[in-house]
Amino acid sequence: MAIVTIIVFVFLCVFTSGTNGENRVAVAHLVSGKITGTIVFTETSEGLHITGTITGLPAGRYGFHVHALGDTSTCDAAGPHFDPEDNNHGGPDHNVRHVGDLGNVVFVGNQEPVATVNFVDRLITLRGKNNIIGRTLVLHEQEDDLGLGGHELSLTTGNAGPRVACGVIGIRSPVVWNSAVTSFPLIVLYVLAAVFLLFLN
Numbered sequence: 001m002a003i004v005t006i007i008v009f010v011f012l013c014v015f016t017s018g019t020n021g022e023n024r025v026a027v028a029h030l031v032s033g034k035i036t037g038t039i040v041f042t043e044t045s046e047g048l049h050i051t052g053t054i055t056g057l058p059a060g061r062y063g064f065h066v067h068a069l070g071d072t073s074t075c076d077a078a079g080p081h082f083d084p085e086d087n088n089h090g091g092p093d094h095n096v097r098h099v100g101d102l103g104n105v106v107f108v109g110n111q112e113p114v115a116t117v118n119f120v121d122r123l124i125t126l127r128g129k130n131n132i133i134g135r136t137l138v139l140h141e142q143e144d145d146l147g148l149g150g151h152e153l154s155l156t157t158g159n160a161g162p163r164v165a166c167g168v169i170g171i172r173s174p175v176v177w178n179s180a181v182t183s184f185p186l187i188v189l190y191v192l193a194a195v196f197l198l199f200l201n
Contacts, residue, residue, distance in 0.1 A: 024126040027172040028137040030054060032075070032165035039117060039137060041169065047122035050102070054115040054139065056165075059107050062115070063140035063160025066100030066124060066169070070134040075163035078136035080156075084129055088155040091146035092121055099123050099130050101158070104144050132169050139165040 023043040030037040037054030069079035081089065082100030090097030102121060107113035124132050142161030145151065151159040 022174045024174070025172040026126055026133055026169050028167040028169045030137065030139055030165040030167045035139065035165040037115070037139075037165070039167075040172065041124075041126060041132070043126055044120065047120045048124050048126065049120050050117055052117045054105060054107070054117070054165075055112060057107050057113065057115070057139075059109060059113040061104040061106050061143040062164075063138075063142065063144035063158055064102045064105045064117075065098070065138050065140070065144075065158075065160075066102065066132050067136045067138050067166070068100070070136055070168045072136055072166050072168055075136075075138055075166035078138055078163070078166055082124075082132065082135050089147045089158050091144075091148075092119075092123075094146070097123070097147075100132070100135070101144075101146075103146065105139070133171060134168065136166050136168055138163050 025043070026041040028039045028041075030039065033056070035054065035056030037052060037056075039050060039052035039054075042049045042051070066082045067078035067080065068082045069077065071077040071079070081098040083098035085099070087096050087098055090101055092101055092103045094101075102124075105115040105117055107115045124130055126133060140160035140162065141164045142159065144158035144160040145154050146158055147154050149159050153159040
């Protein structure tokens with residue numbers, strides 16, 4: 001019984017040493033011409049909380065997506081929408097959508113319109129298959145029709161037009177992002193060693 005307790009203890013110690021109790025936070029800075037903005041992605045129990053502000057466009061609605069690549073030599077170099085499941089384009093609340101489909105941001109105001117971003121998305125993540133770290137956040141020139149516009153591009157891009165600003169999504173905090181996945185081989189070794197000791201006894 002004591003040996004079993006030791007095995008469980010070792011397993012839990014190694015597992016928790018490979019994870020970080022802090023919520024992960026990422027950030028993207030959109031800078032292009034007159035457009036500037038900072039968008040923060042924070043892990044919560046409800047999903048990824050996306051907050052920030054953007055300035056530099058007239059009042060209106062503009063497509064807002066995570067694109068697959070982290071190349072911002074030009075915004076077009078960021079590739080298509082992040083879509084590991086090979087789905088059609090849709091809105092953030094649709095059952096069928098790209099992982100990177102975040103809908104529209106809305107600029108309001110007369111002289112200097114501002115888009116205030118504050119919503120939770122349950123599909124994009126900062127870990128696992130839908131991890132957006134190292135990918136690119138893109139702001140488009142037109143409104144995203146959320147795949148419902150009937151245009152030939154509706155089901156691929158939402159017919160949101162050219163890309164007017166972009167920024168790579170990077171780590172903000174914590175400094176060290178350990179992962180239980182990368183620690184898995186070490187966990188197995190510890191458990192096998194404990195089992196070996198059990199049989200020796």
